[in-house]
Amino acid sequence: MIAIEHLSKRFKTAAGKDHLALSDINLELQSGEFVSIIGPSGCGKSTLLYMIGGFVPASDGKILIDGRPVTGPGPDRGPVFQEFALFAWKTVLQNIAYGLRLQGKSKPEAEERARVLLRMVGLERFANFYPKELSGGMKQRVAIARTLAYNPEILLMDEPFGALDAHTRTHLQRDLLRIWEEHRKTVLFVTHSVEEAVYLSDRVIVMAAGPGRIARIIPIELERPRQRSELMFDRRYQEYITEIEGMIDAFEAAAA
Amino acid sequence: MSRHLPSICAGLVLLLMWQLAHLSFGLSGLPGPMAAFAALPELISDADALYDIGQSLQRMAAGYLLAAAFGISFGLLMGTSPLAERLLNPLIMMIYPIPKAALMPILMIWLGIGDMSKILVIFLGSSLPIIYHSWQGGRSVSQIVVWSAAAMGMNRAQRLFRIVLPAALPEIFIGLRTGLILALITMVVSEIVARSNGIGNLLFNSMDMALYDRMFAAIIIIAAMGYALDLIFEAIRRRFLRWSDQQDQIQVAVG
Numbered sequence: 142m143i144a145i146e147h148l149s150k151r152f153k154t155a156a157g158k159d160h161l162a163l164s165d166i167n168l169e170l171q172s173g174e175f176v177s178i179i180g181p182s183g184c185g186k187s188t189l190l191y192m193i194g195g196f197v198p199a200s201d202g203k204i205l206i207d208g209r210p211v212t213g214p215g216p217d218r219g220p221v222f223q224e225f226a227l228f229a230w231k232t233v234l235q236n237i238a239y240g241l242r243l244q245g246k247s248k249p250e251a252e253e254r255a256r257v258l259l260r261m262v263g264l265e266r267f268a269n270f271y272p273k274e275l276s277g278g279m280k281q282r283v284a285i286a287r288t289l290a291y292n293p294e295i296l297l298m299d300e301p302f303g304a305l306d307a308h309t310r311t312h313l314q315r316d317l318l319r320i321w322e323e324h325r326k327t328v329l330f331v332t333h334s335v336e337e338a339v340y341l342s343d344r345v346i347v348m349a350a351g352p353g354r355i356a357r358i359i360p361i362e363l364e365r366p367r368q369r370s371e372l373m374f375d376r377r378y379q380e381y382i383t384e385i386e387g388m389i390d391a392f393e394a395a396a397a
Numbered sequence: 398m399s400r401h402l403p404s405i406c407a408g409l410v411l412l413l414m415w416q417l418a419h420l421s422f423g424l425s426g427l428p429g430p431m432a433a434f435a436a437l438p439e440l441i442s443d444a445d446a447l448y449d450i451g452q453s454l455q456r457m458a459a460g461y462l463l464a465a466a467f468g469i470s471f472g473l474l475m476g477t478s479p480l481a482e483r484l485l486n487p488l489i490m491m492i493y494p495i496p497k498a499a500l501m502p503i504l505m506i507w508l509g510i511g512d513m514s515k516i517l518v519i520f521l522g523s524s525l526p527i528i529y530h531s532w533q534g535g536r537s538v539s540q541i542v543v544w545s546a547a548a549m550g551m552n553r554a555q556r557l558f559r560i561v562l563p564a565a566l567p568e569i570f571i572g573l574r575t576g577l578i579l580a581l582i583t584m585v586v587s588e589i590v591a592r593s594n595g596i597g598n599l600l601f602n603s604m605d606m607a608l609y610d611r612m613f614a615a616i617i618i619i620a621a622m623g624y625a626l627d628l629i630f631e632a633i634r635r636r637f638l639r640w641s642d643q644q645d646q647i648q649v650a651v652g
């Protein structure tokens with residue numbers, strides 16, 4: 142379980158001024174929950190994720206994971222970034238096996254598990270390719286497999302499908318849901334697409350900017366497993382989307 | 398074959414210009430390419446000359462390898478620690494414009510004209526581009542790549558050697574290549590200034606004795622050494638950077 146209490150983040154700007162990027166964030170995530178964050182650019186979505194990941198320190202408040210405060214990065218929280226962030230000098234298989242090697246697994250053992258994951262993301266034929274030889278969608282599959290490999294309880298995904306074309310995006314969304322149904326990790330998923338958020342999530346967090354804060358939390362009560370093709374004709378699905386889009390527009394109008 | 402055609406043409410043009418200069422000036426100090434090449438076999442079968450070349454290469458290797466080890470560590474330190482960057486950047490900028498060979502007289506006073514002063518000047522002459530490019534390479538390593546490694550459980554030292562170093566390697570190799578040619582240049586100059594042995598000494602001895610064919614043959618050897626070293630270097634670089642986008646891009650970085 143993730144508990145976030147009165148969390149805020151201040152940045153020093155180059156001019157020496159304080160910039161309040163996030164203000165008084167309070168949030169609880171249950172284990173195995175899929176939660177999306179949506180909100181205008183610059184409202185602090187990435188910053189929030191980076192703080193939970195332990196990459197960036199908080200200015201105030203605290204983040205507890207199963208009761209323990211976050212003090213730095215750790216293999217219990219696996220990040221997936223929009224820009225993939227693969228190790229370019231390692232092959233696909235080595236990228237995925239890396240985390241396992243660090244956990245002290247032997248090379249054959251790590252590679253065997255890496256191959257299982259590679260099959261799960263449908264790239265077994267590309268084990269010995271270097272990242273530069275893959276398409277964007279393939280790179281993101283490798284990045285997801287690399288993170289899943291060391292078996293974090295929490296996935297922190299920052300617009301993971303943002304850089305991909307619509308077709309690849311739909312595919313990866315479906316794959317992610319399938320993997321999530323199977324392993325039930327806690328997922329915190331940042332996106333700019335309302336549709337994507339509603340399709341994937343148990344709850345959607347709508348953030349507002351200036352300063353960055355949580356504006357609304359909407360539970361998505363659609364049955365699982367979800368089929369995109371069926372949802373398309375589901376009134377409730379469409380209503381969630383319309384409702385959330387309306388909210389975002391209203392917050393933006395209020396901010397302007 | 399067609400890949401080598403431009404280089405072959407360039408070589409021929411160079412020889413032609415040399416021949417023309419030889420014919421039109423008619424100086425004894427400017428023998429033609431034929432004479433120079435004719436002096437080559439004698440020079441490279443001469444045990445003393447081979448010893449000189451060996452000494453030169455040894456000192457150059459020592460100075461260059463020191464510069465590589467030191468320059469990469471120093472540069473990556475600057476590239477990953479803002480504090481180190483702030484402290485060391487002014488120092489680098491100050492040392493940058495000094496021609497390192499101009500320090501040779503001082504080094505000779507301190508260390509004599511033996512190997513030490515020469516190795517040190519080669520080290521000084523070749524380390525700056527290595528520091529600079531390692532620094533830039535280290536700085537430009539993507540933060541999220543380093544974070545991805547941190548999340549896997551890598552500590553700071555592991556991230557430096559296993560993430561930052563390989564990620565910066567394409568840029569580091571640019572510095573190493575420039576450094577290699579600078580090491581060659583400083584090596585020859587150091588032997589001209591502090592004459593004890595080496596190919597630079599051989600060159601000037603030939604001049605002193607008015608053996609101009611031999612002098613030009615020595616220059617040909619130096620040029621061939623530079624060319625061969627660069628070829629070997631490129632082969633190594635390509636091997637190390639198979640994974641990189643920059644792999645095929647041959648960059649001629651001067652200075």
Ligand SMILES: Nc1ncnc2c1ncn2[C@@H]1O[C@H](COP(=O)(O)OP(=O)(O)OP(=O)(O)O)[C@@H](O)[C@H]1O
Pocket residue numbers: 152153154160162180181182183184185186187188189353
């Ligand atoms: N390293 C930093 N130094 C100073 N300010 C920063 C830094 N990182 C982020 N900020 C500021 O914090 C705020 C939130 O940034 P963040 O990247 O978290 O937004 P975001 O919601 O992820 O935006 P986007 O949707 O565009 O990715 C922005 O106003 C940004 O200017």
Ligand SMILES: [Mg+2]
Pocket residue numbers: 186187188299
């Ligand atoms: Mg962001």
